[in-house]
Amino acid sequence: MADVAARFAEVVGEHNLLSGAQVGEDYASDESLTCEPRKPAYVAKPATADEVAALLTAAAEHGVPVTARGSGTGLSGAARPREDGLLISFERMNAVLEVDVDNQVAVVQPGVTLAELDEKTAAAGLAYTVYPGELSASVGGNVSTNAGGMRAVKYGVTRHNVLGLQAVLPTGEILRTGGKTSKISTGYDLTQLIIGSEGTLALVTEVIVKLYPRLAHGATLLAPFGDLDQVMGAVPKIIASGLTPNILEYIDNLTMAAISYNEKLELGVPEEIKNATQAYLVVGLENRDGDRLDGDVERAGELLGELGATDVYVLDGGSARKLIEAREKAFWSAKAAGADDVIDVVVPRSEMPAFLARVRELATAAEGGALGCGHAGDGNVHMGIFCKDPERRRKLLHDIFAAGMAVGGAISGEHGIGQSRKEHYAELEDPAKLALLRRIKQAFDPQGILNPGTLFD
Amino acid sequence: MADVAARFAEVVGEHNLLSGAQVGEDYASDESLTCEPRKPAYVAKPATADEVAALLTAAAEHGVPVTARGSGTGLSGAARPREDGLLISFERMNAVLEVDVDNQVAVVQPGVTLAELDEKTAAAGLAYTVYPGELSASVGGNVSTNAGGMRAVKYGVTRHNVLGLQAVLPTGEILRTGGKTSKISTGYDLTQLIIGSEGTLALVTEVIVKLYPRLAHGATLLAPFGDLDQVMGAVPKIIASGLTPNILEYIDNLTMAAISYNEKLELGVPEEIKNATQAYLVVGLENRDGDRLDGDVERAGELLGELGATDVYVLDGGSARKLIEAREKAFWSAKAAGADDVIDVVVPRSEMPAFLARVRELATAAEGGALGCGHAGDGNVHMGIFCKDPERRRKLLHDIFAAGMAVGGAISGEHGIGQSRKEHYAELEDPAKLALLRRIKQAFDPQGILNPGTLFD
Ligand SMILES: Cc1cc2nc3c(=O)[nH]c(=O)nc-3n(C[C@H](O)[C@H](O)[C@H](O)COP(=O)(O)OP(=O)(O)OC[C@H]3O[C@@H](n4cnc5c(N)ncnc54)[C@H](O)[C@@H]3O)c2cc1C
Ligand SMILES: Cc1cc2nc3c(=O)[nH]c(=O)nc-3n(C[C@H](O)[C@H](O)[C@H](O)COP(=O)(O)OP(=O)(O)OC[C@H]3O[C@@H](n4cnc5c(N)ncnc54)[C@H](O)[C@@H]3O)c2cc1C
Numbered sequence: 001m002a003d004v005a006a007r008f009a010e011v012v013g014e015h016n017l018l019s020g021a022q023v024g025e026d027y028a029s030d031e032s033l034t035c036e037p038r039k040p041a042y043v044a045k046p047a048t049a050d051e052v053a054a055l056l057t058a059a060a061e062h063g064v065p066v067t068a069r070g071s072g073t074g075l076s077g078a079a080r081p082r083e084d085g086l087l088i089s090f091e092r093m094n095a096v097l098e099v100d101v102d103n104q105v106a107v108v109q110p111g112v113t114l115a116e117l118d119e120k121t122a123a124a125g126l127a128y129t130v131y132p133g134e135l136s137a138s139v140g141g142n143v144s145t146n147a148g149g150m151r152a153v154k155y156g157v158t159r160h161n162v163l164g165l166q167a168v169l170p171t172g173e174i175l176r177t178g179g180k181t182s183k184i185s186t187g188y189d190l191t192q193l194i195i196g197s198e199g200t201l202a203l204v205t206e207v208i209v210k211l212y213p214r215l216a217h218g219a220t221l222l223a224p225f226g227d228l229d230q231v232m233g234a235v236p237k238i239i240a241s242g243l244t245p246n247i248l249e250y251i252d253n254l255t256m257a258a259i260s261y262n263e264k265l266e267l268g269v270p271e272e273i274k275n276a277t278q279a280y281l282v283v284g285l286e287n288r289d290g291d292r293l294d295g296d297v298e299r300a301g302e303l304l305g306e307l308g309a310t311d312v313y314v315l316d317g318g319s320a321r322k323l324i325e326a327r328e329k330a331f332w333s334a335k336a337a338g339a340d341d342v343i344d345v346v347v348p349r350s351e352m353p354a355f356l357a358r359v360r361e362l363a364t365a366a367e368g369g370a371l372g373c374g375h376a377g378d379g380n381v382h383m384g385i386f387c388k389d390p391e392r393r394r395k396l397l398h399d400i401f402a403a404g405m406a407v408g409g410a411i412s413g414e415h416g417i418g419q420s421r422k423e424h425y426a427e428l429e430d431p432a433k434l435a436l437l438r439r440i441k442q443a444f445d446p447q448g449i450l451n452p453g454t455l456f457d
Numbered sequence: 458m459a460d461v462a463a464r465f466a467e468v469v470g471e472h473n474l475l476s477g478a479q480v481g482e483d484y485a486s487d488e489s490l491t492c493e494p495r496k497p498a499y500v501a502k503p504a505t506a507d508e509v510a511a512l513l514t515a516a517a518e519h520g521v522p523v524t525a526r527g528s529g530t531g532l533s534g535a536a537r538p539r540e541d542g543l544l545i546s547f548e549r550m551n552a553v554l555e556v557d558v559d560n561q562v563a564v565v566q567p568g569v570t571l572a573e574l575d576e577k578t579a580a581a582g583l584a585y586t587v588y589p590g591e592l593s594a595s596v597g598g599n600v601s602t603n604a605g606g607m608r609a610v611k612y613g614v615t616r617h618n619v620l621g622l623q624a625v626l627p628t629g630e631i632l633r634t635g636g637k638t639s640k641i642s643t644g645y646d647l648t649q650l651i652i653g654s655e656g657t658l659a660l661v662t663e664v665i666v667k668l669y670p671r672l673a674h675g676a677t678l679l680a681p682f683g684d685l686d687q688v689m690g691a692v693p694k695i696i697a698s699g700l701t702p703n704i705l706e707y708i709d710n711l712t713m714a715a716i717s718y719n720e721k722l723e724l725g726v727p728e729e730i731k732n733a734t735q736a737y738l739v740v741g742l743e744n745r746d747g748d749r750l751d752g753d754v755e756r757a758g759e760l761l762g763e764l765g766a767t768d769v770y771v772l773d774g775g776s777a778r779k780l781i782e783a784r785e786k787a788f789w790s791a792k793a794a795g796a797d798d799v800i801d802v803v804v805p806r807s808e809m810p811a812f813l814a815r816v817r818e819l820a821t822a823a824e825g826g827a828l829g830c831g832h833a834g835d836g837n838v839h840m841g842i843f844c845k846d847p848e849r850r851r852k853l854l855h856d857i858f859a860a861g862m863a864v865g866g867a868i869s870g871e872h873g874i875g876q877s878r879k880e881h882y883a884e885l886e887d888p889a890k891l892a893l894l895r896r897i898k899q900a901f902d903p904q905g906i907l908n909p910g911t912l913f914d
Contacts, residue, residue: 100805100807101693101697102693102805102806102807103693103805103806103807104693104696104697105805125697145642146640146641146642146646147642148640148642152639152640153639156617156639156640157639157640157642159640159646159649160613160617169889169893173889175887175889175890175893176887177890179805179865179866179867180805180865181803181804181805181806181835181836181837181865181866181867181870182609182613182614182835182836183603183605183609183613183614183616183803183835183837183870183871184603184803184867184869184870185602185603185604185605185614185653185869185870185871185872185873185874186867186868186869186873186874186882186886187653187874187882187886187890187891187894187912188650188653188654188658188894188897189603189616189649189650189652189653190890190893190894192616192646192649192650193645193646193649193650193897195646196642196644196645196646197645201645213697213698213699215699236558236559236560236561239561240558240561240582240670241670242670242672242745288699292749346638346640346641347638348557348559348560348562348636348637348638349559349560349638350557350559350560378638378639378640379638379639380638380640408636408637408638409636409638410636410638410641410643411643412641412642412643413638413640413641413642414640414642415642416642416643417642417643417644425643425644429643429644430632430633432626432630432632433632433634433644433647434644436626436632436647436900436901437644437645437647439899439900439901440645440650440897440900442896442900443893443896443897443899443900444893444896455644
């Protein structure tokens with residue numbers, strides 16, 4: 001053991017290797033509500049891909065399991081290390097290496113936070129359009145979870161916005177995949193295979209992300225609906241309108257009440273309308289041209305009225321920002337309200353009303369509750385699950401996931417399987433598919449040292 | 458041998474199995490200019506995924522290599538069967554199973570042609586936005602080559618527009634991947650891994666494609682430039698403008714002359730401008746609103762002028778359609794002109810001027826020629842290579858591919874490696890990456906029966 005610690009220290013330098021009591025609580029978990037923290041034996045903070053490769057080589061030789069960590073904001077326990085393991089923290093590999101205006105890409109190290117990338121790209125009039133709710137998240141973590149967020153309805157998720165990677169295999173080999181080009185048909189797409197693999201196939205040491213022109217004009221509309229089904233029914237119509245919203249969220253009335261209270265949100269919705277509201281739709285629009293935006297806002301307002309909104313509020317800049325921020329913090333509200341778990345099932349848009357109705361039934365039967373909001377445009381439902389009894393909760397989650405899959409959906413739209421969902425995943429996924437995933441895992445990681453216990457056992 | 462033929466016939470029915478002299482020339486190759494036709498021992502035409510699975514099981518038992526075939530319009534020889542092999546032709550699995558308006562997806566069998574899908578989606582006001590130059594191509598072939606085309610600059614390539622698959626493993630297992638949702642973070646993305654795998658990992662028996670609202674208004678601008686570098690320099694500026702062109706092509710002067718002559722194209726460009734032109738830029742714009750389109754056309758015209766176009770022609774509908782069709786047929790023009798090969802290297806947009814200059818040098822040094830056009834917005838250069846001597850041509854191609862890779866590009870942006878590029882691919886690709894691809898291949902196809910000789914040997 002001393003032996004392997006010496007090897008790790010040799011690679012990253014003494015002061016970049018922590019072990020024993022030096023390892024802080026922070027490294028023991030991510031933000032998952034259900035995975036008990038677990039401190040790793042070692043934390044190493046490499047500065048280069050070569051150091052990552054050397055760490056992996058040493059770990060492989062000594063059979064030490066390795067978990068990668070970005071900012072630890074994940075919600076599935078995927079960054080929770082093993083007690084006997086090495087946690088590789090990418091906090092020092094946090095440089096934006098290049099913002100390339102001509103090719104509209106940025107080249108970044110994995111530890112760069114989204115907040116920092118947003119600042120650097122803004123300076124060039126560009127934007128990396130993947131905005132999960134937590135901007136302290138790292139690009140490396142985003143890649144590994146295939147993070148989404150509110151803008152995915154227009155711009156797609158991480159998968160659609162990453163063009164290339166540098167990645168280190170558990171065997172210590174350093175590969176480059178993809179590049180600064182938007183398309184490639186030259187061999188199997190390793191970029192796409194590594195995206196969403198939750199640190200189980202390779203460690204990401206550089207990322208080429210796609211950028212878009214940052215549009216100058218934006219507006220946010222808030223539309224209360226008396227009926228949840230109506231909200232859901234409105235979503236496909238808004239998508240079909242060609243208005244191309246960059247935000248299309250639903251927020252149920254209790255969640256709206258909670259985030260409004262927590263964030264001191266005052267949006268000007270009269271009490272009597274609030275009381276008659278089952279859910280809200282938030283529609284974001286943007287344009288490079290102010291007049292066109294105004295036209296779109298008008299059209300969207302009319303459309304929302306036709307689709308059954310009891311009223312439509314065009315929020316001023318300050319209120320809009322506050323609402324979006326409050327929505328981003330819905331997770332903390334749910335946590336503060338005592339939610340026992342948070343899920344993000346994805347279903348086809350058209351199945352949302354039936355799915356939500358089924359979830360309510362299941363929650364009621366389990367003597368629990370399920371409340372939330374979600375990326376409605378993507379059919380991605382984020383819900384706080386309230387059910388104290390672990391066994392009943394386990395069954396409730398199983399039934400909710402099964403209900404989502406039964407209508408053509410999946411357990412997770414953006415948070416991943418991690419350690420908190422793997423039991424359900426093993427129970428519900430097609431065994432032939434799981435066997436294939438394991439063979440792919442084997443192709444990357446024959447010794448099984450990368451993030452064991454995440455995704456599957 | 459009689460044995461296995463009987464098994465195949467049992468699966469698909471006598472009249473859907475061809476062998477010996479019954480096998481027509483058509484099944485012997487795709488449209489690659491360099492792969493000699495090679496008739497397969499058997500052609501089977503299954504009607505269902507179960508039949509495909511049964512064929513694969515029988516083939517695996519008898520060690521018979523299997524090649525899939527869509528419409529045979531591929532340009533890399535990837536659908537060329539083995540002489541001792543079974544060709545599975547998807548021509549009978551050609552139904553559009555569903556156009557789902559609420560979820561904006563279509564569910565199709567792999568043998569559906571793009572022309573037919575275009576017709577069926579148009580009826581619903583939607584579009585499948587992947588338009589490679591040849592609309593007789595099948596969706597299954599598109600998936601397997603990760604086809605692109607002119608609209609990719611706005612809508613992305615096949616990879617960005619396929620949400621789910623039904624696929625049969627060489628072991629006979631039938632899997633479903635993805636679904637009618639735009640995002641999933643639930644296990645490795647098998648959809649993306651199968652896309653672009655050129656029939657070497659699994660056979661695709663159903664495809665869920667993403668649809669977009671079909672925009673009512675479109676316009677096409679033609680801009681001649683005196684200088685090729687200027688054309689290339691203009692491309693990033695047009696992308697940065699936020700005009701979001703749905704077509705952004707360059708056509709060099711000789712290619713324009715050839716396609717104009719072959720397709721009797723008369724675009725109203727005066728002789729003296731033609732003579733002073735090194736290359737043309739074609740810019741397509743579209744909008745759901747006619748007035749906005751007019752505004753964009755005006756802005757684009759000004760911009761092209763500022764960027765050095767000697768003139769700008771806004772083509773009327775008929776001329777525009779003819780130009781686009783002629784551009785789509787550039788391959789046939791190159792073939793008719795005696796091109797010895799056709800390549801589609803992709804490089805970062807900003808590298809196009811340097812790359813094209815290098816290709817000219819290399820071609821001249823090889824006493825050959827390289828002419829063409831390309832998806833400029835994507836950095837995807839399509840070129841006819843003229844060089845009769847096979848050894849010199851081999852070296853020329855090697856050097857061109859190496860030059861593309863040296864500036865961060867890849868051998869193929871959309872046609873694939875197939876059988877015609879695999880030697881170069883083996884020489885130029887990182888051996889560690891190739892070894893990993895082989896291990897992935899092994900994870901899907903332990904016996905190696907799927908399309909052996911394509912991608913790698
Ligand atoms: C308030 C809040 C709101 C959120 N909203 C959203 C949302 O809207 N959409 C959404 O998708 N997510 C959301 N999340 C979840 C989270 O922010 C994302 O999953 C994010 O991508 C995690 O990034 P991270 O850097 O914190 O990763 P971590 O939690 O550190 O790690 C996540 C996974 O990535 C792996 N990993 C990290 N770095 C690397 C690397 N360099 N190489 C290989 N593997 C690596 C880890 O091993 C782990 O498997 C939210 C979280 C919070 C707390
Ligand atoms: C004039 C012309 C213009 C073209 N322009 C473009 C262009 O702009 N962009 C572009 O990308 N391409 C272009 N192409 C190339 C070609 O049209 C595409 O590659 C197309 O995707 C091939 O489809 P196909 O059905 O003909 O496939 P095929 O040639 O039959 O097969 C292609 C590959 O797919 C595999 N395959 C086919 N069906 C299946 C299945 N069901 N399951 C698994 N594997 C399968 C085959 O084994 C083979 O590996 C052009 C071709 C021509 C002739």
